[in-house]
Amino acid sequence: MINHVSEIPIEGITYKQLRIEKKPLTPEYVPPPPELVPAAKRAVCIDPSRTCMPFGAMWATLGVHRAIPFVQGAQGCTTYVRYTFSRIFREPASIATASFHEDAAVFGGRKNLIRGVRNLVCRYKPELIAIVTTCSSEVIGDDIQSFLAEAQDLMEEEFGPEVLDLTKFVVVNTPSFAGSHVEGYNRAAHEFLKALSRKSGQPSEDLYFIPGFLMPGDLRELKHLFELMGVSYHILFDISDTLDCPLVGMPNKIPYYPPGGTRVEEFVRAGDAKAIFALSPDAGGAGAKWLSRRHKVSAFVLPMPIGVGNTDELLKTVSEVSGRPIPEAIRWERGILLDAMADTLHYTMMKRVAICGDPDFAAAATRFVCELGMIPTYILVGTKSSSAAEEIWKVCEEYNYKPVIMNGSDQFEWEYALKNDKPDVILGHSRCVNISKEIRVPLVRFGFPVYDRIGYQREPIVGYRGGERFLARIVNAILDHHYPDDRTHQ
Ligand code: SF4
Numbered sequence: 034m035i036n037h038v039s040e041i042p043i044e045g046i047t048y049k050q051l052r053i054e055k056k057p058l059t060p061e062y063v064p065p066p067p068e069l070v071p072a073a074k075r076a077v078c079i080d081p082s083r084t085c086m087p088f089g090a091m092w093a094t095l096g097v098h099r100a101i102p103f104v105q106g107a108q109g110c111t112t113y114v115r116y117t118f119s120r121i122f123r124e125p126a127s128i129a130t131a132s133f134h135e136d137a138a139v140f141g142g143r144k145n146l147i148r149g150v151r152n153l154v155c156r157y158k159p160e161l162i163a164i165v166t167t168c169s170s171e172v173i174g175d176d177i178q179s180f181l182a183e184a185q186d187l188m189e190e191e192f193g194p195e196v197l198d199l200t201k202f203v204v205v206n207t208p209s210f211a212g213s214h215v216e217g218y219n220r221a222a223h224e225f226l227k228a229l230s231r232k233s234g235q236p237s238e239d240l241y242f243i244p245g246f247l248m249p250g251d252l253r254e255l256k257h258l259f260e261l262m263g264v265s266y267h268i269l270f271d272i273s274d275t276l277d278c279p280l281v282g283m284p285n286k287i288p289y290y291p292p293g294g295t296r297v298e299e300f301v302r303a304g305d306a307k308a309i310f311a312l313s314p315d316a317g318g319a320g321a322k323w324l325s326r327r328h329k330v331s332a333f334v335l336p337m338p339i340g341v342g343n344t345d346e347l348l349k350t351v352s353e354v355s356g357r358p359i360p361e362a363i364r365w366e367r368g369i370l371l372d373a374m375a376d377t378l379h380y381t382m383m384k385r386v387a388i389c390g391d392p393d394f395a396a397a398a399t400r401f402v403c404e405l406g407m408i409p410t411y412i413l414v415g416t417k418s419s420s421a422a423e424e425i426w427k428v429c430e431e432y433n434y435k436p437v438i439m440n441g442s443d444q445f446e447w448e449y450a451l452k453n454d455k456p457d458v459i460l461g462h463s464r465c466v467n468i469s470k471e472i473r474v475p476l477v478r479f480g481f482p483v484y485d486r487i488g489y490q491r492e493p494i495v496g497y498r499g500g501e502r503f504l505a506r507i508v509n510a511i512l513d514h515h516y517p518d519d520r521t522h523q
Pocket residue numbers: 085086087106109110111166167168169209210
């Protein structure tokens with residue numbers, strides 16, 4: 034496994050040359066007063082920067098062709114997820130629910146699962162059903178595997194054995210009290226590969242990628258890079274043409290499935306892959322590691338390819354594994370990003386930035402802002418992650434900064450710090466809007482979830498072209514803001 038790349042395979046300006054000598058301005062951390070109990074010591078979480086575990090498993094499932102999540106829980110566990118998908122993507126998202134009521138809470142959800150799965154198979158003819166558990170079914174102790182076996186037996190009796198060939202099942206246990214949406218996605222990656230992948234003994238040259246919570250625009254940017262390199266690739270949980278596509282055949286075509294998504298056969302052939310890459314260590318890393326352990330496929334768990342260094346690392350690794358060189362067209366894109374960084378350095382340089390996001394987004398954004406000459410001050414990682422905290426420390430040591438990392442904390446604590454030590458810019462998701470307005474600091478939206486910007490999901494932030502767009506957003510936010518006279522800019 035390659036964890037660090039010291040040299041860039043691309044001609045031109047090397048990564049080391051990007052380093053800018055400057056005096057670090059990160060302030061010494063002023064501890065909060067005793068009456069502000071830190072999140073880690075509180076019984077409650079105030080303004081969490083994360084959502085519930087089943088959400089991540091549902092996100093992953095919706096990136097699979099003709100797949101439907103079946104949520105073994107109450108309707109609310111599904112309704113708010115569908116609402117969030119609609120807010121982010123403004124697309125229909127088919128999610129089925131076992132619709133627990135009082136009787137299920139007392140007697141368990143066996144009947145609900147058996148009837149629900151049968152209805153789904155009859156009416157929607159999905160190629161895959163992912164049974165996603167919730168807090169209630171986990172607390173009740175529903176034995177999902179035995180319920181599913183019973184449902185399959187009954188369907189075989191009623192419809193014949195072919196029905197089981199047509200629909201695959203994956204069970205993802207997602208008790209939300211044990212983790213966030215990040216862990217839900219991670220578990221889904223693990224369970225999908227465990228349930229579906231096979232080794233045929235005929236190795237392929239194909240590279241597999243698990244993207245995590247990247248947006249459709251990001252996935253298209255990754256495809257653009259891999260196509261320029263001429264590698265044979267598969268993106269697992271590919272939401273680019275399921276959660277962002279024209280409504281082909283609507284409304285007459287029932288059941289309606291969008292044209293895209295990873296095919297079940299692609300999961301099956303993953304056991305023969307040449308390598309698998311997890312582009313979000315905390316959201317998908319478990320799947321890559323499992324495939325490596327079980328089928329001896331080389332696994333690479335890399336930082337999210339945001340900014341110059343992380344994109345270099347991804348492309349260099351892909352180039353080494355596939356034997357394909359990095360073409361001139363990609364070097365050109367890299368050159369344009371570097372040019373844009375040089376053109377705007379006087380706006381970004383020494384600007385103090387607070388970051389809020391999921392572990393992989395927060396770690397990658399920290400490197401990118403350091404590359405831009407900005408100073409990270411308070412970094413809130415909404416889902417606790419030791420690997421993200423390590424990565425952030427590694428980056429900040431490289432650039433000689435000492436930010437405060439609030440690992441697994443909540444926005445209440447982060448907000449307190451920001452009110453006492455105002456940054457110049459905030460990088461964060463849509464739930465940071467109120468803090469940004471209150472302390473009058475511009476917010477650059479990125480990561481998950483962004484639901485109050487039209488078109489965000491189509492604008493990439495990964496790769497060199499994505500980096501250029503992300504940079505433009507940061508600089509335009511700075512240009513739009515009225516800073517005090519001592520921090521003016523032209
Ligand atoms: S936290 Fe638990 S009960 Fe609430 S929506 Fe998520 S799974 Fe359902």
